[in-house]
Amino acid sequence: MVGPVAVQAGRLTRGTLRAGLADIPLLVLGGGAPGPVLYVQALQHGLELNGVEVMRRLVTTLEPSRLRGTLILVPMANTLAARVHMQSYPYADRPRERQLNDMNRRWREPIGGVNHVDQAVAALAPCVAMADAMIDLHCHEYLYAPMALTDCHDPTSRALGIAMGLGVVNHSLGTEGMFGRYCRDTLAKPAITVEMPPLRRVDAGTSAMGFRAVLNALRWMGMLDEPLDLPERALIFDGGVSDGVRAEHEGFVARLAQPGDLVTAGAVVGEIWSPDRFEPVQVIRAPRDTAVTSLGRPPVLWGDPEQDFVNVGESVAGFCVPAAVVEPRRELA
Numbered sequence: 001m002v003g004p005v006a007v008q009a010g011r012l013t014r015g016t017l018r019a020g021l022a023d024i025p026l027l028v029l030g031g032g033a034p035g036p037v038l039y040v041q042a043l044q045h046g047l048e049l050n051g052v053e054v055m056r057r058l059v060t061t062l063e064p065s066r067l068r069g070t071l072i073l074v075p076m077a078n079t080l081a082a083r084v085h086m087q088s089y090p091y092a093d094r095p096r097e098r099q100l101n102d103m104n105r106r107w108r109e110p111i112g113g114v115n116h117v118d119q120a121v122a123a124l125a126p127c128v129a130m131a132d133a134m135i136d137l138h139c140h141e142y143l144y145a146p147m148a149l150t151d152c153h154d155p156t157s158r159a160l161g162i163a164m165g166l167g168v169v170n171h172s173l174g175t176e177g178m179f180g181r182y183c184r185d186t187l188a189k190p191a192i193t194v195e196m197p198p199l200r201r202v203d204a205g206t207s208a209m210g211f212r213a214v215l216n217a218l219r220w221m222g223m224l225d226e227p228l229d230l231p232e233r234a235l236i237f238d239g240g241v242s243d244g245v246r247a248e249h250e251g252f253v254a255r256l257a258q259p260g261d262l263v264t265a266g267a268v269v270g271e272i273w274s275p276d277r278f279e280p281v282q283v284i285r286a287p288r289d290t291a292v293t294s295l296g297r298p299p300v301l302w303g304d305p306e307q308d309f310v311n312v313g314e315s316v317a318g319f320c321v322p323a324a325v326v327e328p329r330r331e332l333a
Contacts, residue, residue, distance in 0.1 A: 010032045020119035024123060025075055035068030067223050148168070150169065242293075290321045292319060297315060
């Protein structure tokens with residue numbers, strides 16, 4: 001059993017977890033042969049929709065009988081936040097409420113409490129504990145590249161992060177109460193957080209990358225008998241020299257590179273265009289041999305919109321030197 005769902009070999013079975021006012025949908029794919037258990041969840045935050053599209057692709061394309069083991073899918077971990085079109089529920093997610101209100105800050109012992117998100121965590125925790133590895137699907141602003149976040153100092157987590165094939169792996173332990181940290185520290189299991197831009201809408205390109213990432217996790221775990229679908233290189237970020245560029249003129253950002261691109265010192269990665277003359281008023285150059293980590297004006301507060309119109313003094317580009325640039329196939333051999 002996974003919660004209320006009886007696992008059936010070679011079949012997809014649906015059920016519902018009751019969490020206070022919320023019903024959390026639960027889908028379980030029982031493989032045709034015994035094997036590991038992978039837990040995948042989406043929509044801890046109600047504006048991060050690409051993970052649901054990843055789930056749709058998994059459910060409509062995976063044949064359960066081809067799997068070894070069990071795949072547990074939670075497409076809407078925080079159903080109430082999604083339904084009211086907010087990152088969190090019941091409060092707008094601002095710094096003073098975040099530790100109380102953000103579901104991805106409530107995975108901590110003792111599990112449970114009176115808050116809506118605490119009840120959701122309590123309902124999901126027994127299902128999570130059954131898994132051999134966990135994936136938490138999120139979205140961040142389109143200013144950044146799709147990426148995997150995990151403890152890159154743990155060999156298993158690092159290998160899984162690379163194997164998922166997103167091309168960017170960021171060393172991140174997470175803060176107290178985050179799902180990934182709970183899985184690694186409390187359950188002693190490898191966990192990956194996947195970030196797929198943007199927020200508030202489904203993007204076909206990045207959700208396809210997330211779908212491929214979950215399939216690669218199944219392949220890497222031996223649950224799907226297929227070769228890994230990997231990029232030629234992956235950037236591993238772990239500290240490193242960081243640089244930022246601020247706008248010297250107001251205007252619109254034109255991207256001439258993409259987040260995740262490796263660039264050489266002096267390379268032009270973008271421009272700021274005048275809003276009236278429609279000509280460049282600032283050229284954005286890489287300060288050193290580095291990687292582009294962001295292009296555009298980030299939100300002032302988490303969950304606020306990002307912007308491609310910038311005012312003087314606002315952040316317009318970010319860079320970081322990766323700790324390593326690896327060939328995934330060689331790294332995983």
